[in-house]
Each structure stands twice: as structure tokens, then as C-alpha cells.
Amino acid sequence: xxxxxxxxxxxxxxxxxxxxxxxxxxxxxxxxxxxxxxxxxxxxxxxxxxxxxxxxxxxxxxxxxxxxxxxxxxxxxxxxxxxxxxxxxxxxxxxxxxxxxxxxxxxxxxxxxxxxxxxxxxxxxxxxxxxxxxxxxxxxxxxxxxxxxxxxxxxxxxxxxxxxxxxxxxxxxxxxxxxxxxxxxxxxxxxxxxxxxxxxxxxxxxxxxxxxxxxxxxxxxxxxxxxxxxxxxxxxxxxxxxxxxxxxxxxxxxxxxxxxxxxxxxxxxxxxxxxxxxxxxxxxxxxxxxxxxxxxxxxxxxxxxxxxxxxxxxxxxxxxxxxxxxxxxxxxxxxxxxxxxxxxxxxxxxxxxxxxxxxxxxxxxxxxxxxxxxxxxxxxxxxxxxxxxxxxxxxxxxxxxxxxxxxxxxxxxxxxxxxxxxxxxxxx
Numbered sequence: 001x002x003x004x005x006x007x008x009x010x011x012x013x014x015x016x017x018x019x020x021x022x023x024x025x026x027x028x029x030x031x032x033x034x035x036x037x038x039x040x041x042x043x044x045x046x047x048x049x050x051x052x053x054x055x056x057x058x059x060x061x062x063x064x065x066x067x068x069x070x071x072x073x074x075x076x077x078x079x080x081x082x083x084x085x086x087x088x089x090x091x092x093x094x095x096x097x098x099x100x101x102x103x104x105x106x107x108x109x110x111x112x113x114x115x116x117x118x119x120x121x122x123x124x125x126x127x128x129x130x131x132x133x134x135x136x137x138x139x140x141x142x143x144x145x146x147x148x149x150x151x152x153x154x155x156x157x158x159x160x161x162x163x164x165x166x167x168x169x170x171x172x173x174x175x176x177x178x179x180x181x182x183x184x185x186x187x188x189x190x191x192x193x194x195x196x197x198x199x200x201x202x203x204x205x206x207x208x209x210x211x212x213x214x215x216x217x218x219x220x221x222x223x224x225x226x227x228x229x230x231x232x233x234x235x236x237x238x239x240x241x242x243x244x245x246x247x248x249x250x251x252x253x254x255x256x257x258x259x260x261x262x263x264x265x266x267x268x269x270x271x272x273x274x275x276x277x278x279x280x281x282x283x284x285x286x287x288x289x290x291x292x293x294x295x296x297x298x299x300x301x302x303x304x305x306x307x308x309x310x311x312x313x314x315x316x317x318x319x320x321x322x323x324x325x326x327x328x329x330x331x332x333x334x335x336x337x338x339x340x341x342x343x344x345x346x347x348x349x350x351x352x353x354x355x356x357x358x359x360x361x362x363x364x365x366x367x368x369x370x371x372x373x374x375x376x377x378x379x380x381x382x383x384x385x386x387x388x389x390x391x392x393x394x395x396x397x398x399x400x401x402x403x404x405x406x407x408x409x410x411x412x413x414x415x416x417x418x419x420x421x422x423x424x425x426x427x428x
Contacts, residue, residue: 286315
């Protein structure tokens, strides 16, 4: 697929370093100047709405619509939080943007703050991203030094401070209210909703939480226009997306492409096909919480609606590819172990359900499973979905349901033979 890269175009420039001078030399902060010198905040919001930009963190909610939920004249400060706590297994595109394009992210933060009337923003970076945090802080410091942050930015009456905050490595802090709790110095436990963050977020003030990739799109929308952006990809899933492709492919990595691309093109053209010319068995299209797809779904396009219609979801854009040697019971054991470990524990269905999923899958994989365990797994999943404060419980249940749906015979074979027919092969 021929495509002009946008978010990662700087990587094509010889000698590009991602510093302030390099970013300015290649059009950086021009969108901010355009907005501050010729657009009202409401016009910026309207441009983002017309562009069709949807959140790239997992939910795919329209970005401009989300901004519109901030109440007018609330009498409280308005905050923006950039969610850089990328935690979904298989996802590594935000890390790349933070490390290689920190000024692009920062310009997006400033534009969003201008649009919603925010004067203090927080850049929440995952604790393990040491290099990313260092580069993000350097970008913030340079922006203050050059007048892109602080008082009267670019000679306007717009003031903004940005604070970098490093997380402590908890998956649950990727959930926006868990992140807000963490930012306030508390345990990262999601809050019951309503109220939603737009009304009572950080310090119980109106707050917008946007993902790193989402915000990175804003400079391009403002500089080149909403209609230009909306023309990229399908009508309901506009703009480019970064797909983190990993697993059994020849060229794992981040690929920036329109969401009109099919799974087949992404895996076999962009990522170079399956290692060793083996057959595709399964693919997770949106991070470990997404239901799995199979070879029959290769011609599904990667937009939000098409993936949902196929029984999965776009999620975080992490595409995990598995060949025909993969044991899906073992995959389920690994995935359930992760969600059990990362559950914050405040909801019974999640705390106990994730533990039971892992126990049952572990015994099936290790030759101690029973036929009734398969229905027990489905019963557990049903009791975990839609009944908790956040969607971690659903994220643990949905993949397991899909493994049973598409590969039930493999589970039954484990029970019949009282052993893993794949010899306990490595899952990914």
C-alpha cells in the first residue's frame, strides 16, 4: 500500500535527532503558531471533530467529542493528562513516539490544552520508560526555554505549564481513572463512573485524558486541515494508525498505515509474512485483551467497525501473530496469568475471576484438565464481563472466550491426552 507517513515521517529524514532544533527545522510548532495566531479554541475543537480523529488508546472514542464534555464556566481549573502509560501486551508504538518524537507529542498536548482552556497539563509516562521520560523532560525544558511553554506563549495571552509524572509500572494505571488516582499519589485503582473525568477528574476538576498517539495527530490536523485528515482511511476510522506488529513475523515493528489496510496486507506485505514460511494460526488484532482472529479473517480491514463486526476490536493497535505451532491453551494461560497479576483487586469478579481463569487454564495445559473445565471457563468469563468498575475483567475474559470459540478441539485434545499436544511449545 502506497502511503505518505505522517506521525513517523521524521524517521525518513537523514540525521533527524528529535531535538527541538531538528523538529523546528522540519515544520515543528507551526501548527501551534497557526492556532494561537489565527484560531479560537472552539475552532480547534471543531477542526478535530471534523477530522474524525478517534482515540488511539483502546476505546476509539471521538477525540473532539470527548473535549466537548468539559463543562463551560465550571469555576474550577481544567486539566489535560497525556496518557503515556502504555501497558497493553504487544503494544510499543507510544514508547516509540515518546522516545523519538517527543516534541510532536508535546505540540499535540499544547494544542489540546489551548482548545479546552487548560493551563496545567500532566504528561504521565510509564515507569519503565526511562529513556522516554528523559527525552520527554528534555523536550519540555527546551519548550520552556524557547517560549512554547510558560507565560504568553508565542506572544499570545495563552499560558501553559506541563509537568512530567512517571508511573510505577502498573497495567491498571493505563485505565484513565486509575491513572488519575496514581497521579494524585494514591493506589492506581479505577473509580466508579459516573462522574466521568470530564466533570470530576484530576483533583475532582474537569479533566481530559488523551493517549500519546491521539495527541500526536493534532499538529498535522491543524496544520494541514481537517478535510485532508478525514480523507485518509475509512469514513468512520479516519487518519493513520500505528500498528505494533509482533510474534511470528519476519519483520516485527511499528507500521504507520491507514486503517483501510487488511490483516493480510499488514502481516504478509508490511511485516514480511510468517517466519519460516509457516501457516498463520491466529492473530490478536488489538493487544492481548482483544478476541483472537484466525486465517479466515485475513481480509478484514483494520478499522474499528470492521474488526468489531469480525468479533474482535482495534484496541491499542497491537497485532500479535501466531503460527501453526502455537498452543492456544498455553497462550490462554499466559494471558490469564498477566491479568490476574495486574488486577487491582477491588472488584470481586475480577480479583477472583482472573485467578480462577489462570488456575483452570494452567491445569488443562499441564495434563490435569477435565472436560467440564471448558464450560467452567465460559461460565467464569460470563460472570466477569460487564460487572466491574473498569474493563480489566472484560479484558481478561474476552480473549479466553475467543480461544475456546475458535480452538475448542485443541482444548479438548489437551483433556483427552492429559498433556499438551504441542509439547509445551513457546507461545509467542
